Amino acid sequence: MTSLVLAALLYATPAPQANVFTLETHWRAEDGSDRAFSTLKGRPFVLAFIYTSCPGTCPLTTAKLKRLDAALKAQKTPLPMVVVSLDPEHDTPQAVHHYRERYALEHAEHWSVFVGAEAALRTLTQLLDFKYAQNPESKQIMHDNTVYLISRGGEVLTALSSLDDSSAPLLEQAAQSEGKQR
Amino acid sequence: MVRLAALAIGVLLSSATRAEGVLLPEGRFAPLFGLDKGQRSFAVAAFRLDRRLVTEAAFAAFLRSKPEWSSASVKPALADERYLSQEGGAAYAQAPQTRVSWFAAQAYCEWRGGRLPTTLEWEYAAAADEKVRDASTDAAFVKRILTWYGKPFRREDLLGSGSLANVYGVEQLHGLVWEWTLDFNGTFMTSDNRQDGDRVNALTCGNGATGSARREDYAAFMRYALRSSLSARSTLANLGFRCAYPATEERSP
Numbered sequence: 044m045t046s047l048v049l050a051a052l053l054y055a056t057p058a059p060q061a062n063v064f065t066l067e068t069h070w071r072a073e074d075g076s077d078r079a080f081s082t083l084k085g086r087p088f089v090l091a092f093i094y095t096s097c098p099g100t101c102p103l104t105t106a107k108l109k110r111l112d113a114a115l116k117a118q119k120t121p122l123p124m125v126v127v128s129l130d131p132e133h134d135t136p137q138a139v140h141h142y143r144e145r146y147a148l149e150h151a152e153h154w155s156v157f158v159g160a161e162a163a164l165r166t167l168t169q170l171l172d173f174k175y176a177q178n179p180e181s182k183q184i185m186h187d188n189t190v191y192l193i194s195r196g197g198e199v200l201t202a203l204s205s206l207d208d209s210s211a212p213l214l215e216q217a218a219q220s221e222g223k224q225r
Numbered sequence: 226m227v228r229l230a231a232l233a234i235g236v237l238l239s240s241a242t243r244a245e246g247v248l249l250p251e252g253r254f255a256p257l258f259g260l261d262k263g264q265r266s267f268a269v270a271a272f273r274l275d276r277r278l279v280t281e282a283a284f285a286a287f288l289r290s291k292p293e294w295s296s297a298s299v300k301p302a303l304a305d306e307r308y309l310s311q312e313g314g315a316a317y318a319q320a321p322q323t324r325v326s327w328f329a330a331q332a333y334c335e336w337r338g339g340r341l342p343t344t345l346e347w348e349y350a351a352a353a354d355e356k357v358r359d360a361s362t363d364a365a366f367v368k369r370i371l372t373w374y375g376k377p378f379r380r381e382d383l384l385g386s387g388s389l390a391n392v393y394g395v396e397q398l399h400g401l402v403w404e405w406t407l408d409f410n411g412t413f414m415t416s417d418n419r420q421d422g423d424r425v426n427a428l429t430c431g432n433g434a435t436g437s438a439r440r441e442d443y444a445a446f447m448r449y450a451l452r453s454s455l456s457a458r459s460t461l462a463n464l465g466f467r468c469a470y471p472a473t474e475e476r477s478p
Contacts, residue, residue: 059301059302060302061302062302065300065302065303066303066328161340161407162331162335162340165331165407165408166328166331169327169328169410169457170302170457172410172456172457174410174411175411176259176408176411176412178259178261178264178267179267179268179269179345180264180267180268181261181264183261
């Protein structure tokens with residue numbers, strides 16, 4: 044058995060670059076419509092995972108996203124900001140509405156909040172190797188805090204894996220990526 | 226005509242396997258990991274679980290319906306190089322399908338109208354022996370499982386029967402293969418995650434065993450360790466799967 048675990052590690056070859064469109068996933072958009080994740084194709088975007096009732100790091104994640112958003116605008120490479128809910132059960136349309144109010148995002152039309160079924164959420168997070176676990180009783184969710192810059196084709200261009208990570212690599216990559224397009 | 230007969234058999238088989246799904250009643254269970262301070266167990270809602278592991282024959286039917294999951298067509302991001310690489314032919318038709326990635330296993334279960342069981346659900350089912358629902362602290366039960374874990378794996382072992390029906394009627398939970406779960410990497414324990422600033426160090430060296438709910442259940446500890454060593458595109462010669470379904474699911478007519 045020990046050898047089996049080691050074997051699993053030894054044979055693990057570097058995975059191909061993560062791409063969020065490798066498998067299609069479907070989500071509830073804020074207007075209640077069904078939205079395929081692939082409709083995001085064609086433009087780079089910033090992607091993060093939160094849940095609206097999160098008492099721990101999520102406010103920090105959202106604050107970081109807002110800073111990123113402002114910095115992207117400041118360097119003249121504004122990008123769509125995509126927030127995916129880690130708690131489909133509790134992130135009702137109303138909860139998402141309150142989330143926008145709480146963070147003064149009511150008029151931020153380039154922000155989208157996606158809520159999906161568990162299978163969609165597991166699939167998307169596995170594509171990114173993003174880890175989360177919900178305590179079934181307290182409903183608290185332990186999760187990674189990675190913020191991603193995704194290319195127009197779905198590839199991960201930059202992943203800021205810790206809230207303490209500098210945003211500079213993401214901003215530089217966004218500038219480069221948007222520069223290429225022009 | 227032959228094709229029609231094959232189709233009829235296929236339909237019969239698929240409805241037969243569907244009927245094999247076993248209802249697991251709601252209950253409470255203390256998984257080895259995941260309990261917070263002050264929590265003694267979790268409620269587990271009723272669900273249905275395949276009585277037996279998904280076989281090579283059943284998986285072949287899936288591949289005929291969804292050829293994008295064949296080893297020739299599958300996208301490299303969804304399965305490693307050894308995906309479906311086992312050989313054995315017809316003798317293994319009723320053996321558990323192994324060398325299958327999480328993505329393929331979950332796709333199979335969705336095709337069947339289900340999903341992979343969560344780790345909590347799987348451990349809840351697998352804690353039962355032939356007589357009691359939770360034998361996870363029964364030294365003899367744990368020893369039986371550990372004896373299997375200690376044996377080197379040979380492909381022909383997949384032709385064995387695995388563990389007999391437990392108190393719920395679920396078979397093969399032990400003794401044949403490891404199994405995928407929906408949230409296999411959702412336990413926040415990796416072999417060494419010190420570089421990931423925000424992750425919780427549940428399993429840095431010996432930490433995992435001491436922080437767990439039941440120190441005596443070393444078998445469960447090994448399962449969590451195995452799961453945490455996998456990525457969703459991993460395949461192993463002795464890693465298979467079965468599917469779970471809602472408790473209220475209507476049987477197909």
